[in-house]
Each structure stands twice: as C-alpha cells, then as structure tokens.
Amino acid sequence: MQRAIPFMQLRGGSSKGLFFRAEDLPADENERNRCLLLAMEGTTEGDPRQIDGLGGATSLTSKVAIVSKSKAPEAGRRPADLDYLFVQVVVGKGKVSTTQTCGNILAGIVPFAIESGLIEATHPITSAKINIVNTGGICEVTVQTPNGQIQTQGDAKVDGVPGTAAPIVCNYLDTVGSTCGALLPTGKATDLIEGTEVTCIDNGMPIVIMRASDFGLMGNETKEALEANEPLRQKVEAIRLKAGHLMHLGDVKDQTIPKMCLVSPPENGGVINTRMFIPHVVHEAIGVLAAVSVATACVIPDTVCQGVMSKQNSLLIAHHSSLSIEHPSGEFTVSLEYSFQNGEINILKSGVIRTARLLSKGEVYIPQTV
Numbered sequence: 001m002q003r004a005i006p007f008m009q010l011r012g013g014s015s016k017g018l019f020f021r022a023e024d025l026p027a028d029e030n031e032r033n034r035c036l037l038l039a040m041e042g043t044t045e046g047d048p049r050q051i052d053g054l055g056g057a058t059s060l061t062s063k064v065a066i067v068s069k070s071k072a073p074e075a076g077r078r079p080a081d082l083d084y085l086f087v088q089v090v091v092g093k094g095k096v097s098t099t100q101t102c103g104n105i106l107a108g109i110v111p112f113a114i115e116s117g118l119i120e121a122t123h124p125i126t127s128a129k130i131n132i133v134n135t136g137g138i139c140e141v142t143v144q145t146p147n148g149q150i151q152t153q154g155d156a157k158v159d160g161v162p163g164t165a166a167p168i169v170c171n172y173l174d175t176v177g178s179t180c181g182a183l184l185p186t187g188k189a190t191d192l193i194e195g196t197e198v199t200c201i202d203n204g205m206p207i208v209i210m211r212a213s214d215f216g217l218m219g220n221e222t223k224e225a226l227e228a229n230e231p232l233r234q235k236v237e238a239i240r241l242k243a244g245h246l247m248h249l250g251d252v253k254d255q256t257i258p259k260m261c262l263v264s265p266p267e268n269g270g271v272i273n274t275r276m277f278i279p280h281v282v283h284e285a286i287g288v289l290a291a292v293s294v295a296t297a298c299v300i301p302d303t304v305c306q307g308v309m310s311k312q313n314s315l316l317i318a319h320h321s322s323l324s325i326e327h328p329s330g331e332f333t334v335s336l337e338y339s340f341q342n343g344e345i346n347i348l349k350s351g352v353i354r355t356a357r358l359l360s361k362g363e364v365y366i367p368q369t370v
Helices: 029-040 109-115 223-227 230-246 288-298 311-315
Strands: 002-012 015-021 063-069 082-090 095-097 125-132 137-144 168-172 191-193 196-202 206-211 259-264 272-277 320-327 330-341 344-354 356-367
Touching (some): 002 109, 015 029, 029 082, 029 095, 029 356, 063 109, 082 109, 109 125, 191 230, 196 230, 206 230, 230 259, 259 288, 288 320, 288 330
Parallel strands (some): 206 259
Antiparallel strands (some): 002 356, 063 082, 125 137, 137 168, 191 196, 259 272, 320 330
16 A cells, blocks of 8 residues: 655755645654655665655755645744745655755745645735744745746746746845854854864854865865865864854754855856855755855855955945855855944845746655555
8 A cells, every 4th residue: 555645846946856735744743754755765764866766866856845834923923924844855864854944945835835725826926925944034935926827937047957947036034043043153253173264154054164275175176076085075074063063053963964165266256166065965056045154154254255255355345245156056146135233244134046847746655664
C-alpha cells in the first residue's frame, strides 16, 4: 500500500523543490519528516542519488515548502497572510533540517498559494505577507497576476537560471537577527577565530564572512577547485564550529547553519565577490538571504568586507543602496533601506527580485513500509 499526497513542484529563484499544503501532510512532526524523506529520496536511510524519489540529488533541488493560511499573529508581530515552513532534505543523510529558511523557494510561495486555492489572485498584481516560520521573519511578496492569472513570461533575469521570467518582488520586513537574535550576534563587526578575521552576521541567514586572501585564495576559484581543497575545507569547518557558539547557535556540527562566505574584490562591476559554503559544499550561485546578509555587511563599518569592496564603498553609507553581489554564476542585486542612529545601523527593508515557475503537480506516492 502507498499513500498519495498532493504536491506541486516549483522552481523558485535558483532552487527547486516540492510544495505541500500543511493540511495534506501528517500533523505529527516525525511522521511528516518521514513522508518528506520518502517523497524526496524514496528511503529514510539516505540515498545521494535520490533514485527512488523526486529530489534532484543536490541541496539546491532537495527543498520542501509547507504552506498554510497564517494562524493568528503573535502580539507585536506584523499580520501575515500565509505561513511558510522550509524543510531542507540533507542529501544522502536520511534526515531533514528546519533550522534555516530559503529565500529562493520563498519566491514560489504566492504562486503555489494561488494554484492550490489558499489565496485568490487579484488584478493586476497579487501581494501577500508571508510568515517565515523557521525564523519568524516577514516577507511581502508581489506577483504579476493580470486578469487574475499568474504571469510567468517577462524580462527579469536571475543569474544561475536559464532565460527570463516575470519578476517577483520580495521585500523582507523582519529578518534582522531572525535566527541568532541580533544582526551582529557576537556584538562586534569583526572577530578573530582560529587566527582569521571574520564577520558574523544574521540578516535573515546566519553567515560567517571571511576574506579569500586570508586563505591564500583569489576568490574567483571554481566550485570544484574549492571543494577539492581539503585543507581549506577543514579550516573553514573549524571556524564554523567555533562561530556557531559565538553566534548563539550552539553545537552546529550537524546543522546547516551558519553558512560560510569567502569574499574578494569584484570582477564584473559589482560591490563584492563571493564564494558561499552551504556549509560543506560550495553554492553554484548564492542564496537569497545569504546575499542579503552579505550586502548588509557591506554597509556596516569595520566588517571584513571593508577594504575588499569596490571603490563604490564610499557611496554605500546612505539611506538606500542597491548592491550587486557577485557569485560563481553571475550577480545578485540586493536593495537595502537603512539608517544609522547613534552609530548603530537600523535595517528598514531588504528587497530582492526573484522569478518562479510551476513545473509539475500531482500526487507523490509514499510507501507505507520501506
């Protein structure tokens, strides 16, 4: 006997995943996670090929979104229309993680909610405030829906994704310190960990930023070259484990956060160049909220980004900046609105442009026994 669970598969930004209505999944968390593993990998024992499941055998294509109409907001919180729980299937490990969120997959939440009947589309756009359950942040997402129909064709380009599509505007409203409790969780713009200067920051995604030059790197190395550099990987992981405690995340040995980011001078007109470990393999591009956190570090004085950025840095300390963050597949533009009060930065809004497309929908069959 197999259990059939309705799903949709969407490409959101530069990631791909399975989208479920919360009501269609088991209420028990352990049973829910078991179903997700069986849907994605076909086994609960771990299979990096995901040969018996719907996953794409990489972390970027092994993502899950669980969506529902938002429950009553807590006191003091902005009201939300939808709740979004992100689940990362850890490829080949037989486990899932909910300690982080995903901004790429988030771009598909409103299209999914419309397609699945959770909300109604309006003309000419449909906007919804999304409660990011993993971190508690709020993101206002706007989708093009002329005549109440989701528009997929357009001129918006997301580097790392073939072609162009209709733009989806994502404005993050409450992401500062969403996981670590503070924008700079150590209380400082720079820390010295394992003899290396780092910046620990959380504007939606906890990351540790390091200068590529401090590791004897140019910063433009390929994903394959960095992953084959075992001494580098060991050093980065040693820093990550110590940073986890300093960032109030505890023992992060079995966690997917913090992410680790090498920065270097830009090569193609951007503000800064990046190589992101997520956390043990190198991202083919850069995650949405990781890009937001890097961009935020670029406008804060005394971070490790200072002195690495392009000569535009003198123009960045303003109330609004559009920052181009370079990555292995191109660039990612982040729009920041912020102010400084008594020397402290106040992030008002973090905006990004993404795209999304519905790929398939139907039922995924979950075996009762494996």
